[in-house]
């Protein structure tokens with residue numbers, strides 16, 4: 514996993530030439546392109562199989578660069594950027610003129626963040642511009658948290674893969690609508706609601722879902738191949754065993770102490786006791802259950818506080834109705 518200075522230079526050259534680079538961040542791996550290159554951005558959508566109306570996140574090298582990419586930054590947004598960047602927080606603000614509409618799905622707002630990963634920051638510094646990057650997975654599926662996940666899923670469709678080891682946070686950034694005076698969470702993620710409110714010194718707003726379009730928030734997303742059903746922790750083993758009897762290959766994903774003697778289940782993952790470790794492992798667990806051949810995953814939600822909010826959000830979406 515050693516990334517050399519020459520790898521960084523190569524990757525920066527690929528971006529300058531209009532190519533795509535997979536890059537590690539602290540949350541998940543991203544599929545990056547020059548944020549000002551509309552043609553390169555359309556290739557991202559092609560490779561991911563993602564509808565072009567779904568906006569991307571522009572990654573920048575530091576909070577000091579924010580004003581080069583957005584306009585009208587409220588004090589509350591500045592406060593959050595200064596406190597949480599580099600880190601797993603994305604701010605949605607009014608689009609600066611250099612951001613092409615291809616990156617924002619036609620919106621007049623743009624999502625921006627500074628990733629907290631030495632390889633991502635080295636790339637941004639060598640490249641000098643902004644890098645638009647969605648998670649480096651096919652549309653709707655589980656986000657990659659290792660370079661191997663990226664290679665397995667996207668293969669030759671990416672021009673260069675920077676390997677920065679396994680991602681430290683494991684779930685995507687928290688997306689905050691920061692256009693108004695009181696920010697609102699659009700997608701829970703690596704920075705908790707509690708931490709945001711502590712820094713702001715007041716509660717966040719409830720998002721106005723009617724005015725802010727939040728793609729990536731439709732029911733089925735972050736989904737493994739296996740169907741996911743959610744049950745109370747105490748029922749997971751019994752549910753999985755029942756499904757086995759009905760001919761399924763059922764895996765269970767449960768909190769510590771709930772796996773019991775799930776001898777009849779096809780595969781069992783008992784999640785780590787800390788929510789940070791659970792978040793870090795979540796997408797890997799889902800991939801692992803897929804790889805073990807499960808066609809059904811019986812899972813239970815963690816308590817919805819701190820990072821548990823992001824984990825529960827991803828599991829709910831993984832369990833959402835699939836396009837037929």
Ligand code: TXA
Nearest residue numbers: 540542543568569622623624647648685686727728729
């Ligand atoms: O941690 C992350 O955020 C990762 C890493 C690679 O940075 N990126 C990521 O990107 O999760 P992606 O494309 O999978 O999800 C970005 C989401 C979109 O689905 C959309 O919900 C939201 O960001 N978004 C982007 N621009 C927006 C905008 N202008 N208004 C509202 N939501 C926006």
Ligand code: MG
Nearest residue numbers: 647648656729
């Ligand atoms: Mg994604």
